[in-house]
C-alpha cells in the first residue's frame with residue numbers, strides 16, 4: 001500500500017487521525033489567562049467531538065501496541081508515581097496503573113476523560129485517577145513523578161518545547177519520560193504538504209506538528225533529558241511511531 005493510501009486509510013480507522021467536523025475557535029482576548037483558556041478550549045472542542053468515535057475505533061496494530069505496553073510496564077516500578085498526559089479514553093492508563101503506586105492520567109478533552117472515568121468505574125483500578133488538563137501548560141504540583149507517559153500526543157500539541165518543559169517539570173530527578181509519537185515527517189512528503197493541510201482546512205484532521213524521530217529526540221535533549229532508548233514497535237509495514245525513553249538527570 002503506498003503512503004498516501006495508507007494515510008487515507010489510517011485517518012478513517014486509526015484513532016490518531018479521527019474524522020471530525022470543523023471546530024469553531026473562540027476569540028482570544030487581551031488577558032494571557034483568557035487566551036490560554038481559549039486555546040485549551042479550542043483543542044478540547046476538536047477532541048470532544050471525536051471522543052466517542054475514538055473510543056469505538058479498534059487499535060490498528062494490536063501487536064505493536066502490546067509490545068509498547070510491555071516495554072512501558074517493564075520501565076515502571078510498583079512504587080512509582082506516574083503522570084500520563086494526553087491519555088485519551090484511558091486505555092493505556094487502565095492497563096499500566098496496576099503496576100504503579102499511583103497514576104494520574106490527564107487529557108485536554110473533558111469528553112475523553114468522561115469516557116475514561118466510565119471505563120474506570122466499570123473496571124476499578126484503585127491507583128488510577130483521571131483529570132482534565134492541558135499538556136501544553138505546566139502541570140503545577142500534581143505529582144513529582146517517577147515517570148511521565150505521552151503516547152500519541154507530542155505531534156498534537158501547540159508547542160513541543162513547552163509541552164516537554166512542562167513534562168520535565170513534573171518529573172523528579174532521575175524520572176523517566178516515556179513517549180510514543182507518530183513522526184509525520186517520515187511519511188510520504190505529500191501527506192504533510194498536501195493531504196494534511198487539505199484535511200485540516202475542511203476540519204477532518206487536528207493540528208499536527210511535522211517532525212521526524214531525530215527532531216523529536218533533539219527537542220527532548222533540549223529540555224535537558226538524556227535519551228536512554230529509541231525503538232519502533234510497529235508490526236505492520238513502515239512504522240512512523242517512535243518510542244523514546246529519556247531520563248531527567250539525577
Ligand SMILES: C[S@@+](CC[C@H](N)C(=O)[O-])C[C@H]1O[C@@H](n2cnc3c(N)ncnc32)[C@H](O)[C@@H]1O
Pocket residue numbers: 015016017043047048085086087088089091092106107108109112133134135136150151152153156157158
Ligand atoms: C491521538 S489521541 C491519543 C490518546 C492516547 N494517548 C492513546 O495513545 O490512545 C490524542 C489525545 O491527546 C489529547 N490532546 C491533544 N492535545 C492535548 C493537549 N494539549 N493536552 C492534553 N491532551 C491533549 C486529545 O484530547 C486526545 O485524547
